[in-house]
Structures are given as structure tokens and as C-alpha cells.
Amino acid sequence: MASTKTKKGIILINLGSPDSTNVSDLRKYLDEFLMDERVIDKPWLMRALLVKGIIVPFRAPKSAEAYKQIWTEEGSPLIVFTKKLQHALQARVDEPVEIAMRYGNPTAEEAYAALEKRSPEINEVIILPLYPHYAMSSYETAVEHMKKVYKQKKYPFTISFVSPFYKNDAYLNALAASIRPSLEKKYDHILFSYHGVPARHIRKSDVTGCHCLQSDTCCETESPAHAFCYRHQVRTTTRLVCEQLKISPDKYSISFQSRLGKGWLEPFTDIRLEEMPGEGIKNLLILCPAFVSDCLETLEEIAMRGKEIFMKAGGESFKMIPCLNTNALWVDAVEQMVNGEMTSD
Ligand SMILES: C=CC1=C(C)c2cc3[nH]c(cc4nc(cc5[nH]c(cc1n2)c(C)c5CCC(=O)O)C(CCC(=O)O)=C4C)c(C)c3C=C
Ligand SMILES: [Fe+2]
Ligand SMILES: [Fe+2]
Numbered sequence: 415m416a417s418t419k420t421k422k423g424i425i426l427i428n429l430g431s432p433d434s435t436n437v438s439d440l441r442k443y444l445d446e447f448l449m450d451e452r453v454i455d456k457p458w459l460m461r462a463l464l465v466k467g468i469i470v471p472f473r474a475p476k477s478a479e480a481y482k483q484i485w486t487e488e489g490s491p492l493i494v495f496t497k498k499l500q501h502a503l504q505a506r507v508d509e510p511v512e513i514a515m516r517y518g519n520p521t522a523e524e525a526y527a528a529l530e531k532r533s534p535e536i537n538e539v540i541i542l543p544l545y546p547h548y549a550m551s552s553y554e555t556a557v558e559h560m561k562k563v564y565k566q567k568k569y570p571f572t573i574s575f576v577s578p579f580y581k582n583d584a585y586l587n588a589l590a591a592s593i594r595p596s597l598e599k600k601y602d603h604i605l606f607s608y609h610g611v612p613a614r615h616i617r618k619s620d621v622t623g624c625h626c627l628q629s630d631t632c633c634e635t636e637s638p639a640h641a642f643c644y645r646h647q648v649r650t651t652t653r654l655v656c657e658q659l660k661i662s663p664d665k666y667s668i669s670f671q672s673r674l675g676k677g678w679l680e681p682f683t684d685i686r687l688e689e690m691p692g693e694g695i696k697n698l699l700i701l702c703p704a705f706v707s708d709c710l711e712t713l714e715e716i717a718m719r720g721k722e723i724f725m726k727a728g729g730e731s732f733k734m735i736p737c738l739n740t741n742a743l744w745v746d747a748v749e750q751m752v753n754g755e756m757t758s759d
Pocket of ligand 2: 609672
């Protein structure tokens, strides 16, 4: 029997941005985002009342102003950097590369259709969610959405997903290289600020039902829960990259940003930024490794508002290390991952 030759296509999926900074586009984007049951995990009616009745009407005008601070002529930084990553990868691989956004545009349907149109003979699509760490509100929802859309039509290809790459060697090398030049100048401390999640989400994702968040050190005790534990994974990325760079544990820490409501992972980035100068940390290096593309949460929340909090509290220098964006070592890592050369589980 003749064997079928594999013809691959690649999709990079990221979170997505509003189409513009108009309040109406913000409403549409926030509605789609926050009505996702993996982001706000309340029963549909309660979620709809909260999102459509309270959060979106109040947040949309404020978010529109925030997006205006970072919007470029080419559009939202998150989309622009994801497209640039697509082109950088495309320059290295023969397989067609498309992008999709979990919320907004381009959609999953468009990405599948674009691959089919570019190469009708594709029989296998590798999907890389652009999140280093597993969270039900990021990695899981991207995967489930791509699967749901895939099932709605008869596509001539199979789909498979790259796992969270928080301890992948090539990713860690890229992250370390992006930090290394900043270590040459004087600094007192490095803050790894990760996007926060509700603690409840971590407990929900605990496959053992009895491990996650049981103590402050449970993330350091081996457990099958860690394949889905955001806190374990961000701690692992931080520890491994600091070991590689020989940064001693007293010189760095982790915090969580962008909280929306109560019961989120602590410590909070904004609170730590206010406290640090009083603890003698006057010269700060900060990075946001939950994001591989600079976006609203890095450029506006941290580089603008976070810096202001720190400097007002008595800080002297605040250096933000950019996301990996189109860093050549990061493109190497992406190329390895879509080629199935993952070293993480
Ligand atoms: C319940 C609310 C939210 C959860 C949980 C959450 C998790 C989460 N988000 C990202 C990545 C990004 N989030 C971004 C923006 C953003 N996030 C939330 C809410 C939750 N996120 C909101 C309401 C917004 C919109 C902006 C705002 O109004 O503040 C972005 C930036 C998008 C952009 O266009 O630049 C990213 C990226 C992760 C990785 C994550 C869980 C780990
Ligand atoms: Fe978010
Ligand atoms: Fe855990």
C-alpha cells in the first residue's frame, strides 16, 4: 500500500486585540474575551450579567484610552509582533505559516482556510499556542477553541498542538539571552512579573485534586499536577533562567500583574513596585515572561503605569526588558518546537 507523504502547515495562535481603539471595538473584544467560560468561570447567566452589565460598560472606555497609548500605525503591538514572528518563521521553513487569534482577528476559521488555500495538499497542521505556561484562561482556551472550530468543518488535515514550553531549552536560551545584556549595568533586583490568574483556576486545573496551592512550597514538590499548574510553571521558568544566568535567588523574585477581581495569585506586581524602593531596591530590572509578544499588559501596564508607581515610591531606575518578539533565538526555538523537537513535556 502506498504511504501518504506528510505535508505540514503551521498555525501560531495568540490572544488577540481589539480591531481599533474605538470604544465600540473594545466592547466587542472584551465581550468575546470575558464571556469565555475559561476566563470568567461562572455559570453563563451570572457571567453574562457581570460581563455585559458591569465589566464591559465600565472597562471599555478605560481600556480604549490605554490601547491608544500603545497603538502603532501598523496596529496593535500584539498583532504586529505576532505577524512579524510569522514572517520570521516563514523565512526559515518551507511549510506555510499562518496566525490566528483566540479573540478578534484573524480568526481560527481564517487561519485554517488560509492554509487550505495556500496548500490544498496539507494533511497535518501543527498549532503552537504562544504561551509558555499552561493556564485554563490562556493555553487551554486556545487549544479548545482551535479544536472546536476544526470540528465545525471537514478539513483535509489533522491538527496537533505544541505543549507549554516553559522549560524548553531553546526557549530558556532565548529568554536568558534577552536578559543578559541588562545584567552588565548596575541593578538591585530583577522582578519577573507574570500575568495573574485567579487561585481558583489553579485548583480547578489540579488533576490530583489535592496538590495545588496547598502550601507555598507545593510547586517545588514533584506532582503530576504540575503539567497544568501555572504557578509551578512560572516558578520553573524563573528558576531555570536565573540558574543559567547565575543570578542568585536573593536578587530576583516573582509577582503577578493584571488582576481583575479578588482571590488572584500573589504577590501583586503593582504592590511590590510600591514597596520595593522602601526595601532598598532602587534600581530595578523587570520582565514579563508570560507574554512572548509585547502587548497592552507589558507596554502600558508595566512600562508606563508600573514605572510611575516605582519611581514615585522612591525608585531611581526602572529598566524593562522587552518580550522575545522577533528575537532570533526565539525564532530558533519556535522553529524547533513546530518541528517536534520539544524538550519539555
Ligand atoms: C478574568 C480575567 C482574565 C484572566 C484570567 C486573564 C488571563 C490571562 N491573560 C493573558 C494574556 C493577556 N491578557 C491581555 C489583556 C487582558 N486580560 C484581561 C483579563 C484576563 N486575563 C483583560 C480584560 C484584558 C484586556 C485589556 C484590559 O482591558 O486590561 C493581553 C493583552 C492583549 C493586547 O491586545 O495587547 C494578553 C496578552 C494570559 C497569558 C493569561 C493567563 C495566564
Ligand atoms: Fe489577560
Ligand atoms: Fe501547583
